[in-house]
Amino acid sequence: MHTDYQKHIIDILGRNSDIKFIILGGIHGNEINGIEAIEKILPVLKKKFDPNKGQIYFLKGNLPALEKKERFIHHDLNRLWLDKYIGNNTSEIVELKSLNDLQQLIIRDICKGKYDNCIFLDLHTFSAKSGVFAIPACNAKSLVFAHSFGVPFIDKLSGKLPGTALSYWGKKGMTSMVFEGGTHQTPEATENLMAAIWHSLAYFNLVDGQLPEVIQGRNRLKGISENLPHHLELAYRHQLSDNQKFEMKPGYYNFKPIKKNEALANQDLEIIKSPETGFMLMPLYQKKGSDGFFIVKEKK
Numbered sequence: 643m644h645t646d647y648q649k650h651i652i653d654i655l656g657r658n659s660d661i662k663f664i665i666l667g668g669i670h671g672n673e674i675n676g677i678e679a680i681e682k683i684l685p686v687l688k689k690k691f692d693p694n695k696g697q698i699y700f701l702k703g704n705l706p707a708l709e710k711k712e713r714f715i716h717h718d719l720n721r722l723w724l725d726k727y728i729g730n731n732t733s734e735i736v737e738l739k740s741l742n743d744l745q746q747l748i749i750r751d752i753c754k755g756k757y758d759n760c761i762f763l764d765l766h767t768f769s770a771k772s773g774v775f776a777i778p779a780c781n782a783k784s785l786v787f788a789h790s791f792g793v794p795f796i797d798k799l800s801g802k803l804p805g806t807a808l809s810y811w812g813k814k815g816m817t818s819m820v821f822e823g824g825t826h827q828t829p830e831a832t833e834n835l836m837a838a839i840w841h842s843l844a845y846f847n848l849v850d851g852q853l854p855e856v857i858q859g860r861n862r863l864k865g866i867s868e869n870l871p872h873h874l875e876l877a878y879r880h881q882l883s884d885n886q887k888f889e890m891k892p893g894y895y896n897f898k899p900i901k902k903n904e905a906l907a908n909q910d911l912e913i914i915k916s917p918e919t920g921f922m923l924m925p926l927y928q929k930k931g932s933d934g935f936f937i938v939k940e941k942k
């Protein structure tokens with residue numbers, strides 16, 4: 643294995659290559675809860691995991707940005723999974739190194755060109771207060787997996803976000819999922835991401851579904867999601883260009899009900915009103931980010 647690829651590996655468990663489960667933390671460098679969740683799970687998992695069940699790869703994403711605890715240095719690593727950047731090491735964008743090392747690590751050393759038995763779980767947090775949800779890739783098995791968490795999941799969003807690792811691996815035929823665990827750098831987010839990992843390991847039969855960690859994790863996710871819509875669809879994406887001055891109005895959080903024409907944000911000298919009635923998703927309360935907010939609707 644190329645030594646630069648190894649820098650992305652936190653740990654590898656198991657020897658049965660029938661199933662390969664890839665868990666990635668820190669594709670956004672300020673989202674350290676994903677790495678924390680992995681580090682907290684590993685010592686427990688090592689005692690309870692039967693290596694004959696499959697292989698589990700724990701990886702970390704944007705290495706230079708993680709060092710600085712920033713979302714990215716030059717470019718969002720989770721918007722670069724596109725043909726024009728894969729295999730391109732000539733640009734000044736520092737993230738291309740992590741992109742190409744991760745892509746090669748997964749293709750050559752983990753999946754070895756075969757994707758139907760590979761699963762990709764991408765751990766995230768966000769700047770808004772509260773709300774935990776999943777975003778599946780646009781394929782049927784990812785949708786079924788998203789359903790299984792018991793938290794709200796957003797259908798048809800991955801196709802609207804070009805260049806995500808989620809859609810890149812989904813298109814290759816993997817079961818591919820983003821799990822958004824809560825607010826950046828809060829202890830709750832780490833707990834929620836741990837719950838998502840334990841649930842996933844049991845869902846793919848890598849650990850026993852009766853383990854206390856799995857049962858507690860599933861109860862935790864269920865508890866957080868009570869009274870929230872379960873299956874949602876993207877209705878609107880408020881995309882930002884590089885030099886726009888965007889300021890979300892205070893008080894928005896994930897799944898807050900929104901009325902059509904409600905004033906949601908200030909942008910340059912304009913007031914941004916909601917084009918739809920629905921629920922708020924990922925309102926931007928941090929400086930870096932390419933989307934101001936999303937509006938989602940419950941799928942009937």
Ligand SMILES: [Zn+2]
Nearest residue numbers: 670673766767
């Ligand atoms: Zn993120």
